Amino acid sequence: MKDKIRIASGQGFWGDLIEAPIYQVTKGEIDYLVMDYLAEVTMSILQKQKNKNPELGYAKDIPELMKRILPICKEKNIKIITNGGGVNPISCGKAVLKIAELLGIKGLKIGIVLGDDIREEIDEILTSGSELKNMETGESIVTVKDKLLSANVYFGAFPIVEALQNGADVVITGRTTDTGLTLAPMIYEFGWKSNEYDLLSAGTIAGHILECGAQSTGGNFLGDWESIPNFAEIGFPICEAFPNGEFIITKHESLGGKVTVETVSEQLLYEIGNPQEYITPDCVADFTSIKLKQSGENRVRIFGITGKPETEFYKVSCSYADGFSASGSLTYSWPKALTKAKVADQILRKRLELLNLSFDEIRSEFVGYNSCHGPLARELDEDLINEIQLRVSVRSYDYYSVERFGKEIAPLILTGPPSVTGFAGGRPKPNEVVAYWPALLPKKLVEPKVEMLEI
Amino acid sequence: MKIKLIDIAHGRSGDKGDAANVGIIAYDNNGFEIIQKYLTAEKVKRHFTGICFGEVERYELPNLKALNFILHNTLGGGGTVSLKLDAQGKTLAAALLRMEIEVS
Structure with a gap:
């Protein structure tokens, strides 16, 4: 030894x-x-x-x-x-x-x-009595079984x-x-x-x-x-x-x-x-x-x-498709950078509302001010703020709404508050949201295998 | 007397689903006595008003001169569901170090 x-x-x-x-x-x-x-x-x-x-x-x-x-x-x-x-x-x-x-x-x-990898064995596991209940919500995996992207012990x-x-x-x-x-x-x-x-x-x-x-x-x-x-x-x-x-x-x-x-x-x-x-x-x-x-x-x-x-259990991590999200940003400079970013955010939200789009969440963050610490961020004399990046993100099960949101960012450059820049890389595209399903599985229901390759 | 937490401790934070974990480590034994006595789950919950929307669990690790807080319902859904820039709560340890503790 x-x-x-x-x-x-x-x-x-x-x-x-x-x-x-x-x-x-x-x-x-x-x-x-x-x-x-x-x-x-x-x-x-x-x-x-x-x-x-x-x-x-x-x-x-x-x-x-x-x-x-x-x-x-x-x-x-x-x-x-x-x-x-x-x-x-x-x-x-x-x-x-x-x-x-x-x-x-x-x-x-x-x-x-x-x-x-137990993705192909979910049905078998279900019939053997384990429901692979979500450790946080207690729901059975049956509710997301058709949307599963991966399932691994x-x-x-x-x-x-x-x-x-x-x-x-x-x-x-x-x-x-x-x-x-x-x-x-x-x-x-x-x-x-x-x-x-x-x-x-x-x-x-x-x-x-x-x-x-x-x-x-x-x-x-x-x-x-x-x-x-x-x-x-x-x-x-x-x-x-x-x-x-x-x-x-x-x-x-x-x-x-x-x-x-x-x-x-x-x-x-x-x-x-x-x-x-x-x-x-x-x-x-x-x-x-x-x-x-x-x-x-x-x-x-x-x-x-x-x-x-x-x-007596293995932890299982499953992932499943859970809608779409997108995120876009613009940068506003002094003077009144924060006010400009806030006004731009309001304009954007009004336009999304007028379009009758459907979102589960719209989140606006002011990078350079409070995007990390939220309400704990210190109030600043606005004249000391050199620039602010407005970052707006949306999530929805409706692909069209998320895609359309992506087309509403760039127009703010010519149709909103001044001294704005930083729109590069094209329209934000919808990303598939991947959600997690943590569960427990009795160890006796799955067996690790070891194979050897050799040259 | 008011003590700034950042003067007596450091820490690290990360994600556990929609919960964030915030570990706070005192630089010395004196500092640990202070955080052990005054840094309660209620105070942490109040500090994170508007950020943490769930329970706050608190654990003591005297061997590391540390406390571990679990902030439930904090990361906007967690993982890739979250729309937050800081979806993993990486900056929350620094956010907690903003706290000032009234020590008698």
Whole structure:
């Protein structure tokens, strides 16, 4: 058994710094590179791509990235784990194999985790007694069944562990918890058992710290952010994990950013609910047990973590089509920029009313004044306001209304208040609104599957 | 005595469906005693009048010198349904740090 492994975060979401994983594998020693690509909205986008082309449906950045890192990872024996397989992990794996072939890499094993996509099995699940009730409203999924775009179970770390046990150099999954990507190599390397809940919780919390990339190393840090060095080359987090569940969060020395108790604490609080019940498929971790200590420059030691057994359910995330929205904006300059923007907003609303369009919501925001903090924004002497961007957004089940709204923005330039600019990029087009349906599914109703591809 | 929350704490916020989570972290133990005593769910709810339209849940994490607030019915439907510029509530931690606390 290894006495320490180094797990590096390479992406915090699909769209994160493209160079980050390259830095992680070249600027110092690591054993694992983990990359989270899937936000809830991503699954529905990927499903739409797969509907158009059955070969697609995964994070398309992956083959391009693999071209750059596979030779290095193969040489240094760095294993790669990612959930970027989206709704088509097999095709993603095949695309990576093709890259390996082009690069002349031999003896590469890719583990694919399947079985999370339950879109085709909803009827079967319904007949077996689970209604996939919405966790927030309690409604049965039957109400949106015909509008479903995607439906995926969140698997935990163990299917990835199975792939690693099968010798995988690269593991590509569909919907896996972000935390499972980091926990899996610890289970695999240290031989942790599925009932060692304190250890599983420690690995889960390490995963929570890594899952948003540089958000734990100084990115988006609301403390003394001006003290963060070299944002341009910010180092993504690295977890040095030990068999007893303790770990150290650090980063490559030559890169920017900062790892302190403060930067890590902010990430620990990100998007959590009840801190004593952080529920994953593997365990229920207790965030109130976490102890942090600055153990060196850019090194934070984390220990003392406890947790409880996992629940009997998987979380399921479904997405469904729920109408249309569009957003348009114009910018007004001094003098009286805010007043002009408010008058323009009233003119626009009057025109929409005269057209008898139907909207579920019309929202107007004054960017540069109160779009972020709403009623908490400070009143300003209008003479001090240099410019204001008016941003108006609408949502409706009626496509025509949303489309017509998009045609009513530009006319304000010649038919409303003066010193207005910033209408570029054409008329705002209606976007399909994708809504979410969080539900629970008894674990016994679905089985993860691991397949191996090899070259 | 009035204390500006931004002088004693930092934090981070994000989304959980239509709810926002706002984590507030004190810089030191003294600061944590103040937020633990004075930063109640009711005060946070009142602070976010016109932004948060639901319940406010409050959790303590003394080990992190932190409090975690869940603001229900806050993000205009959440996710991609929301028309808000800040649909994920990313700026709400900063919005809470605008608060001034009356300390006796």
